[in-house]
Amino acid sequence: MPRYALNIKGLPYKTEWLSFTGVEPKMKELGLAAQGGPLLYTIPTIYDPNNDKIVTESFAIAKYLDQAYPDTPRLVMPxxxxxxxxxxxxxxxxxxxMIIPSIAMPVFEECCIDDADRAYVRDTREKWFGRKFEDMEWKREAMTAASEAFKVALDAIATRLLTSTLR
Incomplete structure (x- = not known):
């Protein structure tokens, strides 16, 4: 997503592609601390040479770009x-x-560059989702539960919108 944000803003950039196993060493090289959650180091990350600033996580990047480059199209409306x-x-x-375990993870595993990446993706995502890849398939009961959880999430959004000062 940050590449889209940079394109919208018309800012020049260079993409550095990393393997899954290359993310952690690169983030450590940049001096970034490990994050909480299932993946200690993650992308996307940008380095802004104009301000000597490193920002990680898509939405944080969008907010930073708006702050650092106010004369370009906004990504996050005031x-x-x-x-x-x-x-x-x-x-x-x-x-x-809901989607990643059943659809994307097997695809990620097949698209990995090498055996080390494949093993890394399998290990980290199985820990993240609490089950083996082979058990990550669409099951009616799981989909029903996921759909209900999603409905609860949408209801929370609706409630927030109804009480928002943006109305």
Whole structure:
């Protein structure tokens, strides 16, 4: 997503592609601390040479780019950051957590560059989702539960919108 953000803003950039196993060493090289959660080091990350600033995580990058480059098209509308964060937390994340185990993870494993990457993806994602790849398949009961959880998340968004100062 940061590449889209940089394109929208018309800012020049250079992409550095990393293997899955190359992310942690690169982040340590940049001096970034480990994050909480299932993946200690993650991408996307940008380095802004104009301000000697490193920013990690898509939404944080969007907010930073708006702050650092105010004369370019905005990515986060004034007053809407809370809504956008809630949307990411309550809609996008649950949706991805519902889809990734069953569809994306087997694809990731097949697309890995080498055996080390493949082993890394399998190990980290199986720990993340608490089950083996072979058990990550669409099951009616799991989908029903996931759909209900997603409905709860959407209801939370609706409630937030109804009580928002943006109305």
């Amino acid at each position: 007053g809407a950051a809370g809504f956008q964060e809630a949307y990411l937390e309550k809609v996008v994340s649950p949706l991805l957590n």
